[in-house]
Amino acid sequence: MDEGLAASEPGPSVAKRARFMGPHASSSSGADPEMEIQALVSMASGLYPLARAEALSGLAAVLKKVNAGGGVVECCYACTEKLLRDEDEGIRLAAVRLVGLCAEKFAMREELGGDGDQMDWVFLQLSSMARDMCTEVRIEAFNALAKMQRVSEGVLLQSLSKKIIKTDTGSASSIKGKKLPPKLSFPCAAGIFAHGVEDEFYQVRTIACKTLGALAKLSNQYAQKALDLLMDMMNDDIEAVRLQTLQALFDMATYGCLSMQEKHMHMFLGILMDANVVVRNAARKILGSVNLPKLQMFKSALDGLIAGLKKNPEDQDIYGVLFSIGKNHGSFSANIAKHLAKxxxxxxxGELILDKPRIKALLMVSVSAAYDDKDKKLDIPTVIFSHAIPLFGMISCALAEDEQDSLLSYLYRQAGMQFWEKKLVSAEGGDYECFSVETVGGTHAQVETTGKTTKYLDEVVIKQSTRIILETVKGAWVMIKPCSIGEVQSTLRTCKEEVNSLAVNSSGSTSAVLSFVCDYLDAVQLIVEIWWFIQLDDSHAFGPTSLDILLEKLDTSVRRMKCCYAGLNRELEVQVLEFALLAILCRLSEFGTCSKLVLDKLHWIINHIDGLCADGSYELSDFSKEVKKVFDDNFIDGTPIVNICTFLEIFDLKPARDFEMLNATTAVLQVRDTDSENPLSYVYGLPVGVAFDMSLCNTSSHDRIWLRMVAGQSVQHVFLDLSCFEGNDKMKSCSRVIPFYATPMACSFVLRACLVIECPFGSIGTHQEGHGGPRDCVVQLCDELDVYFVSADTEQRQWSK
Amino acid sequence: MTIDCLVLGAGQEVGKSCVVATIGGKRVMFDCGMHMGHHDHQRYPDFARVLAATPGADFTSAISCVVITHFHLDHIGALPYFTEVCGYHGPIYMTYPTKALAPLMLEDYRKVMVDHRGEEEQYSYEDIQNCMKKVIPLDLKQTIQVDRDLVIRAYYAGHVLGAAMIYAKVGDAAMVYTGDYNMTPDRHLGAAQIDHLKLDLLITESTYAKTVRDSKHAREREFLKAVHKCVSGGGKVLIPAFALGRAQELCILLDDYWERMNLKIPIYFSAGLTIQANMYYKMLIGWTSQKIKDSYTVHNPFDFKHVCDFQRSFINDPGPCVLFATPGMISGGFSLEVFKRWAPSEKNLVTLPGYCVAGTIGHKLMSGKPTRIDLDKETHIDVRCQIHQLSFSPHTDSKGIMDLTEFLSPSHVILVHGEKPQMSFLKERIESELGMPCYYPANNETVSIPTTKNLKISATEKFITSCSTAQARDGPQKSNLICGNHLSGANGDEKLAEGILLMEKSKDAKILCEDELLQLLGAEGHSVQFEPLLRSRIGEAETDIVDDLASE
Incomplete structure (x- = not known):
């Protein structure tokens, strides 16, 4: 070879050759890996750094393809060992990568039965690279360490402590007779993690935390000490590091090697209050699966969670965490339960309000304890269970599973109540194991899949809960006669609370279902109250208006159910109409008034129900039959005698099962560029134009939508022609400037605007004389919007001042 | 060739760091510090000894350059004296931040010495100014050709803003002088960072030659816990601190914590600190830690979010707060004034640095828990507040020294800037664990280190051809080995080639093949043949062979 040529064209040409070898080796599977490795190994000891680096990556490519057996891995490993101390950063990086790969291969072989000392050796070698001056090398070294499968405890412990641990057993200085080279003895692993978590670069700190957690499953003693280091990382200034730390802790908890100590509690409770919601969630997730050895710690964890609940009321998943904590610490929870029962x-x-987060939280914990308690050793007072029934929805969320029926019946049974149990499958405590601490290796995958299915489960849970709530309402309705009304009312109240809590996280059609159920419950509640009023001997003690108001409210609820939902199926429609019927009957019986209008309505409804049931797919209820009979008979003389109580007694609630296709009709109304700070200006007495942005969801073309504007006494309705809207039935929107005529003679006023939908009963109109407004009763589609106006004069005067 | 190392200061002690290394005839002075403990001639290094080897020369001709690692007085204190009084006019190198901050330190010290203690002035304000004019600033990893042979380069050392480790090279002989360094990063400074270099000598500091420090996280956690507990109980926290380093470090720590915990309690800086120090820190972002470099484009971490303007009247205001005040050891000034007001309440907290000079209030508070401190005969302070001690040292520990030494793998190690017993302990460790000869000379001693010399030799074409054919011949054998079950021998073999090294005067060295040598010398080859002989005649035969060889 010519001397000059070699000098003028150094690395690149050789590097090219090595690079060619690499991909070539990896692509041609048929070629002999031994030959390739031999060639690459000889290049790896070459003169030029680029060539060495390429040779190493080539070796890595080959190594990935071959199986663990044979001497190939040893060959690569021996070649790499020398290059770990190379002057060039790139080569050190490639060498560390290759050693990591070798370690994996060794581990694979070990499963088939090999010697474990080699793993210790590789671990030490990688550890010595974790203090490299080059950041990438450090990251790669920790990465490779995280993948180690079996390392002896002594080496692991040394990696945590900067001080050199003197061990008496022979395994320290030499590994089973094999003498270690002087530079590669125990001390080189000393404190690599202590350094790693203090590293200047957050990437290194992150990966060091990950590795700390990943190795914890190998040794308990190590896990405990690693926890000290990890706890300190919660103070790190980079959020990514804090999150990785929490992830590492969670992994440790999943593998059952996380045992929290008292000294860690302060730090841990601090994170529960972190300003970042992601961090808070991660911290709680850990708390839900960790094992707390002392009652004191358990209590302080509860206090921390409750305090978090008070500070961030939106963190509803705290209840789920409370449940799993309680379940994991049965005897402690039983203790809490006893105090709570007292x-x-x-x-x-009235003094103990269930709404208080603290009581709710403690109830959650108390109930959970009984859950895993198959032998019934724990003594949970029954009063706890009866108080926990309203929290049913939360508990089922915490359990995240389908067995709602059994859960509810379980609660009732524990509470000592007999409650239409015949329909429900009896619960077995052993079925619920979703959050318990498991030490099985495969749990990790399970935990991940759980996360994916949660969203789907949410929907299922809501559907199930809705069904059960409706069952409950039916049950309560039946109970009106034998039980006192107060009890029924409280059941209905809790049911409604439940629906509201379910509705918090729902969206789309599920939220429509829930809002329908809410209206339904309102109606039932009102009917119960009205019934109660009617039964009172001296109903006027409460003043005549009370009943009036209740009736008015009932009308509104029924109207809402009737008009604000698209896609009501026949079953639901009949139910809604029956409610409407009942509302009219109540009015008739109470006031005895019987205008033609009301009777017209009544007949229209009866006919309509008849029509719906005509084809026999749905049977006419006893109630409807009775009403039909009475009115067909009585209508002849024009004054129907209505005994409402008989009607109420035969009125029957049939829980609907099918809510498919149900969609809520809603609207959004906005006015551009104005709020209370920036009012619109007007000249009094003259009309003023307001630019409204309107959007409507789930309206059909035959709906009649109005814009209602109210200022003081003056009301103005504007009919909205839906053909002017853009979009489809699902969602249409429109921007229009609409004049408001009756501006008051004042320097400022507030216009309350609202979108309303007309609620017709056939062609019967309430307000038949045309005053420009809707023909019939209306229902609000959105909240009232306040638009602020200030007189232009006033404004000018202010400017001139 | 050798490297001669004359230790003028910081040999088996801490203070007046000064090492003069002679590499291949070039003299480099590393650091030029003063000893704070002495007030006589011992305070400066004995510069005259440099001239002892070369009689008749002055400092400028005897010394190629002076390199200063950082702005602490025990590393720079004697520089104005050396340049202005002793008369050295050669080049002086230091990093940009050192050049910016050094005059402040020097002038501050001169004032204290002359104005407060009434000592004789060693150098004047003008001397400092003139001295700084001669300084040539260095950047990190910038290679400077001081003269034809001498090359120096600075590496990041942590420790304080602008601290550097210096690499010096003459020909093939190379060495590194670390100055003070820190291998673990803190909040505002990074860890020392250096390349893998081929070194003959490493001169390293050894302040903590024997101590292995535990994780700083634990200390930080305790500190934050104490502060948080105090302020949430409505107390006031006094943090006496020096203007540079510790104050910024702690303030970053608190500022972060405040942000995370969403605390609204004000943090104050007493005026003197903010103006100068923070301004320099903001300017010299490039010399701080990675985290600050990453974040300063969005937000300069030295613009503390939770730090509010402070006014003297705030001392007596009710409600919790945190206050940084100078000087660090409560030896007087503002921190003493605040301490007097706040010490009597048990709700308040005072955090002290790890080390306080004897005689200061800080020292009194650290030794035991006094309930009453007498300032003078008439005034005394009732101390009921809590005391928290936070040690904070920017020096590397023994583990760090070992790590750096192992990473650089020099042929020889010299320890300076430490205490003798600890140094001897570390020397043992380096020699036994790393297998490197190690020295820790006392002041004014010289250590001579042999250096490696690389020789460039050329090879003839024939030699190379013969080598490659030999390799090709071995190839198949090796592949056979690999195919076998155990491969450990496969790459243990060295590729040996035989040749003759020819070194002639005034010519480059050369490697030749055997027959080429004969050609070159014009000699004929003799061959020696062996015959099996009886034991009794071996002696004769051997003499024959020796004779033959001699004739060849």
């Missing part, structure tokens, strides 16, 4: 018994009526 508190409940001591509190006189």
């Amino acid at each position: 508190e409940i018994n001591m509190a006189s009526d």
Whole structure:
């Protein structure tokens, strides 16, 4: 070879050759890997750094293809060992990568039965690279360390402590007779993690935390000490590091090697209050699966969670965490339950409010304890269960599973109540194991899939809960006669609360279902109240208006159900109409008034129900039949005698099962560029134009939508021609400037605008004389929007000042 | 060739760092510090000894350059004296931040010495100014050709803003002088960072030659816990701190914590600190830690979010707060004034640095828990507040020294800037664990280190051809080995080639083949043949062979 040529064209040409070898080796599977490795190994000891680096990456490519057996891995490993101390950063990086790969191969072989000392050796070698001056090399070294499968405890412990641990057993200085080279002895692993978590670069800190957690499953003693280091990382200034730390802790908890100590609690409770919601969630997730050895710690964890609940009320998943904590610490929870039961018994009526986050939280914990308690060793007072029934929705969310029926019946049974149990499958405590600490290796994958299915489960849970709530309402309705009304009312109230809590996280058609159920519950509640009023001997003690108001409210609820939902199926429609019928009957019986209009309506409804049931797919209820009979008979003389109580007694609630296709009709109304700070200006007495942005969801073309504007006494309705809207039935929107005529003679006023939908009963109109407004009763589609106006004069005067 | 190392200061002690290394005839002075403990001639290094080897020369001709690692007085304190009084006029190198901050330190010290203690002035304000004019600033990893042979380069050392490790090279002989360094990063400074270099000598500091420090996280956690507990109980926290380093470090720590915990309690800086120091830190972002470099484009971390303007009247205001005040050891000034007001309440907290000079209030507070401190005969302070101690040292520990030494793998190590017993302990470790000869000379001693010399030799074409044919011949054998079950021998073999090294005067060295040598010398080859002989005649035969060889 010519001397000059070699000098003028150094690395690149050789590097090219090595580069050619690499991909070539990896692509041609048929070629002999031994030959390739031999060639690459000889290049790896070459003169030029680029060539060495390429040779190493080539080796890595070959190594990935071959199986663990044979001497190939040893060959690569021996070649790499020398290059770990190379002057060039790139080569050190490639060498570390290759050693990591070798370690994986060794581990694979070990499963088939090989010697474990080699793993220790590789671990030490990688550890010595974790203090390299080059950031990438450090990251790669920790990465490779995280993949180690079996390392002896002594080496692991040394990697945590900067001080050199003197061990008496022979395994320290030499590994089973094999003498280590002087530079590669125990001390080189000393404190690599202590350094790693203090590294200047957050990338290194992150990966060091990950590795710390990943190795924890190998040794318990190590796990405990690693926890100290990880706890300190919660103070790190980079969020990514804090999150990785929490992830590492969670992994440790999943593998059952996380045992929290008292000294860690302060730090841990601090994170529960973190300003970042992601961090808070991660911290809670850990708390839900960790094992707390002392009652004191358990209590402080509860206090921390409750405090979090008070500070961030939107963190509803805290209840789920409370449940799993309680379940994991049965005896501690039983302790809490006892104290809580005492508190409940001591509190006189009204003093103990279930709404208080603290009580709710403690109830959650108390109930959970009984859950895993198959042998019934724990003594949970029954009063706890009866108080926990309203929290049913939360508990089922915490359990995240389908067995709603059994859960509810379980609660009732524990509470000592007999409640249409015949329909429900009896619960077995052993079925619920979703959050318990498991030490099985495969749990990790399971945990991940759980996360994916949660969203789907949410929907299922909501559907199930809705069904059960409706069952409950039916049950309550049946109970009106035997039980006192107060009890029924409280059941209905809790049901409604439940629906509201379910509705918090729902969207789309699920939220429509829930909002329908809410209206439905409103109606039932009102009917119950009205019934109660009617039964009172001296109903006027409460003043005549009370009943009036209740009736008015009932009308509104029924109207909402009737008009604000698209896609009501026949079953639901009949139910809604029956409600409407009942509302009219109540009015008739109470006031005895019988205008032609009301009777017309009544007949229209009866006919309509008849029509719906005509084809026999749906049977006419006893109630409808009775009403039909009475009115067909009585209508002849024009004054129907209505005994409402008989009607109420035969009125029957049939829980609907099918809510498919149900969609809520909603609207959004906005006015551009104005708020209370920036009012619109007007000249009094003259009309003023307001630019409205309107959008409507799930309206059909035959709906009659109005814009209602109210200022003081003056009301103005504007009919909205839906053909002017853009979009489809699902969502249409429109921007229009609409004049408001009756501006008051004042320097400022507030215009309350709202979109309303007309609620017709056939062609019967309430306000038949045309005053420009809707023909019939209306229902609001959105909240009232306040638009602020200020007189132009006033404004000018202010400017001139 | 050798490297001669004359230790003028910081040999088996801490203070007046000064090492003069002679590499291949070039003299480099590393650091030029003063000893704060002495007030006589011992305070400066004995510069005259440099001239002892070369009689008749002055400093400028005897020394190629002076390199200063950082702005602490025990590393730079004697520089104005050396340049202005002793008369050295050669080049002086230091990093940009050192050049910016050094005059402040020097002038501050001169004032204290002359104005407060009434000592004789060693150098004047003008001397400092003139001295700084001669300084040539260095950047990190910038290679400077001081003269034809001498090359120096600075590497990041952590420790303080602008601290550097210096690499010097003459010909093939190379060495590194570390100055003070820190291998673990803190909030505002990074860890020392250096390339893998081929070194003959490493001169390293050894302040903590024996100590292995535990994780700083634990200390930080305790500190934050104490502060948080105090302020949430409505107390006031006094943090006495020096203007540079510790104050910024702690303030970044608190500022972060405040942000995360969403605390609204004000943090104050007493005026003197903010103006100068923070301004320099903001300007010299490039010399701080990675985290600050990453974030300063969005937000300069030295623009502390939770730090509010402070006014003297705030001392007596009710409600919790955190206050940074100078000087660090409560030896007087503003921090003493605040301490007097706040010490009597048990709700308040004072955090002290790890080390306080004897005689200061800080020292009194650290030794035991006094309930009453007498300032003078008439005034005394009731101390009821809590005391928290936070050690904070920007020096590397023994583990760090070992790590750096192992990473650089020099042929020889010299320890300076430490205490003798600890140094000897570390020397043992380096020699036994790393297998490197190690020295820790006392002041004014010289250590001579042999250096490696690389020789460039050329090879003839024939030699190379013969080598490659030999390799090709071995090839198949090797592949056979690999195919076998155990491969450990496969790459253990060295590729040996035989040749003759020819070194002639005034010519480059050369490697030749055997027959080429004969050609070159014009000699004929003799061959020696062996015959099996009886034991009794071996002696004769051997003499024959020796004779034959001699004739060849």
